[in-house]
Amino acid sequence: MSKEVIMDIHNHTNWSDGDSSIEELVVNALKNDIGILGISDHYNSKNTRSITSFEDYILEIEILKNKYLSKINILSGVEIPVSSILCQEYSLKLINNLDFVLVENIENLPLHFNLESLEGHLKNITCKKGLAHTNLYTIAAKYKDIGGINYFIQFMKKTICFLKSTLIQVIVFLMILFFTMKIIG
Numbered sequence: 001m002s003k004e005v006i007m008d009i010h011n012h013t014n015w016s017d018g019d020s021s022i023e024e025l026v027v028n029a030l031k032n033d034i035g036i037l038g039i040s041d042h043y044n045s046k047n048t049r050s051i052t053s054f055e056d057y058i059l060e061i062e063i064l065k066n067k068y069l070s071k072i073n074i075l076s077g078v079e080i081p082v083s084s085i086l087c088q089e090y091s092l093k094l095i096n097n098l099d100f101v102l103v104e105n106i107e108n109l110p111l112h113f114n115l116e117s118l119e120g121h122l123k124n125i126t127c128k129k130g131l132a133h134t135n136l137y138t139i140a141a142k143y144k145d146i147g148g149i150n151y152f153i154q155f156m157k158k159t160i161c162f163l164k165s166t167l168i169q170v171i172v173f174l175m176i177l178f179f180t181m182k183i184i185g
């Protein structure tokens with residue numbers, strides 16, 4: 001019988017605004033039976049502490065991946081502000097060596113840009129892509145004239161993005177979807 005694996009891929013360490021080192025997080029994850037641990041420190045953030053040396057950050061994750069190989073699956077990732085994706089303020093070669101990228105606060109995309117303006121940039125990122133700290137209320141309201149939450153879902157399908165969400169966000173998402181369907185129907 002297959003065993004369920006607990007996965008936690010949104011974690012900030014002292015490489016950005018977290019308090020713990022990557023290894024401290026790994027040890028804590030092992031104590032809590034986490035099977036897959038993603039490290040996703042802030043990169044290119046203007047509002048909080050960010051990774052200063054991308055190469056050293058990746059190197060530390062790789063060393064710990066190998067050290068704990070038999071016990072836990074460690075994934076390398078970063079969280080990038082949506083404005084930084086729009087201006088492509090990163091080396092694609094480095095980014096595409098990661099396991100995943102989280103796009104932070106996609107609702108902060110300036111009003112005169114729609115989600116399509118991100119598509120080309122996201123397609124160039126070949127590792128797994130997800131969204132973090134997403135405000136679904138703001139998105140539904142911001143794009144209400146062009147489909148609201150359904151427009152957002154289509155964008156996620158086109159760019160093969162996953163939504164990193166808490167249970168509350170899932171409930172909000174389903175509620176917005178339900179009411180949108182009722183209005184359309």
Ligand SMILES: [Zn+2]
Pocket residue numbers: 010012079132133
């Ligand atoms: Zn975060």
